Amino acid sequence: MPEISPEISIVIPAKNEASNIAALLDEIDAACAPVCDYEVIVVDDGSDDGMGDIVRARMADHPKLRLLHHPKSGGQSAGVHSGVLAATGAIICTLDGDGQNPPSELPALMAPLRAPGSEAIGLVAGQRVGRQDTMSKKLASKFANAIRSAILKDGTRDTGCGLKAFRREAFLALPFFNHMHRYLPALFTRDGWEVAHVDVSHRSRGGGASNYNNLQRGLVGIVDLMGVAWLLRRRKTARATEIARKE
Numbered sequence: 001m002p003e004i005s006p007e008i009s010i011v012i013p014a015k016n017e018a019s020n021i022a023a024l025l026d027e028i029d030a031a032c033a034p035v036c037d038y039e040v041i042v043v044d045d046g047s048d049d050g051m052g053d054i055v056r057a058r059m060a061d062h063p064k065l066r067l068l069h070h071p072k073s074g075g076q077s078a079g080v081h082s083g084v085l086a087a088t089g090a091i092i093c094t095l096d097g098d099g100q101n102p103p104s105e106l107p108a109l110m111a112p113l114r115a116p117g118s119e120a121i122g123l124v125a126g127q128r129v130g131r132q133d134t135m136s137k138k139l140a141s142k143f144a145n146a147i148r149s150a151i152l153k154d155g156t157r158d159t160g161c162g163l164k165a166f167r168r169e170a171f172l173a174l175p176f177f178n179h180m181h182r183y184l185p186a187l188f189t190r191d192g193w194e195v196a197h198v199d200v201s202h203r204s205r206g207g208g209a210s211n212y213n214n215l216q217r218g219l220v221g222i223v224d225l226m227g228v229a230w231l232l233r234r235r236k237t238a239r240a241t242e243i244a245r246k247e
Helices: 021-032 051-059 076-086 103-114 135-152 168-172 180-190 214-246
Strands: 008-014 038-045 065-070 091-094 121-128 164-167 194-200
Touching: 008 021, 008 076, 021 038, 021 051, 021 103, 038 051, 038 076, 051 065, 065 076, 076 091, 076 168, 076 180, 091 103, 091 168, 103 121, 103 164, 103 194, 121 180, 135 180, 135 214, 164 168, 164 180, 180 194, 180 214
Parallel strands: 008 038, 008 091, 038 065, 121 194
Antiparallel strands: 091 164, 121 164
């Protein structure tokens, strides 16, 4: 008989998270096994710390676990995109590989998309409460979120949270570009989907070090923000032209 696809695909983009990945996978199984049929896809984004070997060693005893490997690091958006392409579930959940996104939040994150009458919802965005980061990181994020929200009007206070759930086909219809994961609420809204928000907890990194710093995020964020603003204006223009033609 043909294999039945799981309802949920959990995608974890990760680079050099050997010290965190095993515990994270255990927590995902504990949180999701009681509530849904799921698979887990770890996207190894060019790690050189043996993280991929840890995942491979678990796969024999964890048939729901898969590993993808980028020979060269492509960044978080590339990792998410690769994982979604490989996924078989209609609903995708994402979380970061550093352990700061508690897997116990996954059932609440996927719930709005699984509820009756939820066909109009395309994205559920987690928004961190009690964020466990350095003060400089929190201030930089608050500043960036304020500017983004003012320009894009996306109604989301925290687009940097890795905990998200969305419809696979809707995501694949979005324009793909580097760092797009930070603009998903605006992009889903652009395509006519409703966006739901769920407050989620946050915790300190278990081990290892962040792959990004505030300066890197800030420099690329300016260019990305202008590009997304252009995409939104372009879609509005296209819609206005389409309505005019119908009239």
